[in-house]
Amino acid sequence: MRLVFVGPPGAGKGTQAQFICERFSIPQISTGDMLRAAKAEGSLAPELVATMAAGGLVPDEAVVALIEVRTVREDCATGFLLDGFPRTVPQAVALEAMLSKQGSKLDVVLALEVHKDLLIERAVLRRTDKRTGRIYHLKYNPPPADAVLEHRGDDHEDVVKKRVETYEAMTAELLPYYAALGLLRRVDGVGLVEQVKARVFEALGV
């Protein structure tokens, strides 16, 4: 199963990706997580750190290089879920070329759809448990008392608004691109986590 998960920031991709990856025994590959890890170890170029902090997109070459190295690792032999990549058509074209060189191709592109007002609330109140990587929400999915909570630097209202705008501008052409290839399946991301999970699994035919 080679799957691309598309959706605006805060739509619930990370939350649902955990279920999908468990079901198909595939790794979740998030370019956002990889960039944050590089930043934490001090190996991310300062201009990319600034771009991320402002809610913009880092250059295509930077994320394509990350994906190129990650998708040839052994745990990707039976597939993978790409979360937050590609975000632009040039990234999608690079991915297609990369896979075709490896003799494989994408199976499905899942688009998780949530309207703007909900996205801000979901992202601003998002917290991650540093120890487990689990995603929580202060209102909808409160963390356990012993969680060591992290609040992402770009999960503040002004930056989230900018990230949503960036998503809309840059990905407006990405969805039609995948629709034209017959790969796109849209899923309504509004509702309880379990309800959305059921829709996601239905869209994947499981």
Ligand code: ADP
């Ligand atoms: P993304 O990976 O798309 O940015 P996340 O999966 O991290 O989104 O979810 C963003 C926030 O919304 C998190 O705090 C998460 O707990 C919460 N969340 C996810 N799905 C739902 C849902 N169906 N209803 C309410 N809150 C949700």
Ligand code: AMP
């Ligand atoms: P995310 O965790 O997916 O919300 O990504 C966090 C930030 O990392 C984004 O706001 C971008 O600055 C950067 N980023 C992650 N993935 C990509 C990508 N595919 N293309 C460009 N920038 C990205």
